[in-house]
Amino acid sequence: MVDIQKTSNSKIDKVNFDDLVFGQVFTDHMMECDYRDGKWQKPVIKPYGPLSLDPSAKVLHYGQAVFEGMKAYKDKDENIWLFRPDENFKRINRSSKRLAIPEFPEDYFFESLNALLKLDSEWIQKGFGNSLYIRPFVIATEKGVSASPAKEYKFMIICSPAQAYYSGEVRVKFSEDYSRAADGGVGFAKAAGNYGAQFFPTNIAKEEGFQQIVWTDANAHEFLEEAGTMNIFFRIGDKLVTAPISDRILDGVTRKSVLQLADEYNIETEVRRVTVKEIVEAAKKGELKEMFGSGTATVINPISGFGYKGEKYELPKLEDSYARFFKDKLMKIQYNEAEDKFGWRYKVK
Known part of the structure; x- marks a missing residue:
């Protein structure tokens, strides 16, 4: 053919x-x-x-x-x-x-x-x-x-x-003015224009010392949605939280794989809308243990800190991080170095 x-x-x-x-x-x-x-x-x-x-x-x-x-x-x-x-x-x-x-x-x-x-x-x-x-x-x-x-x-x-897509520590800025997508739009699609529209606000974040921007909702900039070109996860205590997919948020393959692995290894997860306010408060209280992005190019990308309204918040460096755990599990499946319980691997014929 x-x-x-x-x-x-x-x-x-x-x-x-x-x-x-x-x-x-x-x-x-x-x-x-x-x-x-x-x-x-x-x-x-x-x-x-x-x-x-x-x-x-x-x-x-x-x-x-x-x-x-x-x-x-x-x-x-x-x-x-x-x-x-x-x-x-x-x-x-x-x-x-x-x-x-x-x-x-x-x-x-x-x-x-x-x-x-x-x-x-x-x-x-x-x-x-x-x-x-x-x-x-x-x-x-x-x-x-x-x-x-x-x-x-x-x-x-x-x-x-x-090889590796990102190297070194990544810090992100929570967007106060810009959004990646709006209700009823094409945020769920990998449309080329979605990515072109991200470059300007991302450049502003880079000028302020951040590597990526975390997009907030178009209505009130109250909810956290995606990190640059990645889906984003938050570890609050020992619970893993991520935003639900919608017509604004990409249905990431790595994202859904992380959620399935979390279920397999009895890591508590919540898929719900995540507010800027709760993440800032969790960081102030020391309850925000981790943030990481997930995507094909990055697999899992740990986030070492974030900025919001002129304040900067650093996250703790953990030996037993979820980011390291999920990246290791995913990559061993991808490279045929571990059992594939889920049937995710596809052998090129």
């Missing part, structure tokens, strides 16, 4: 896998599939390279673009694994539907993904922490500037070798 056009000139020998900048180096091949005449055409795997787009392509004018983030891992026996790729597939189609983009066929997705990863398997380095970041995305390619959904699209998959 997949047409494969191999490159005659691999770039892999020019890559220093010990010194990678996230998302800057790409593998030899990419997958491309066009939608026209009312249907998806045959997927093609071809050498990685530039696209040719008409200046009036609708993605450039009306932002019809959605994407996903996944990772491939290689175990000690050279087997390649994905982590819950069915969730990413379902989510990119949910995102597409919200932006009036035709949904992509499941057999096309998995057959082309398997073929691409097998072809570029040497780019997946063994070793705990090494991975291949996978970026499926869809853009509207039809020519014309009429304000209407496009009739032509391009579904693509590109891959980038990766």
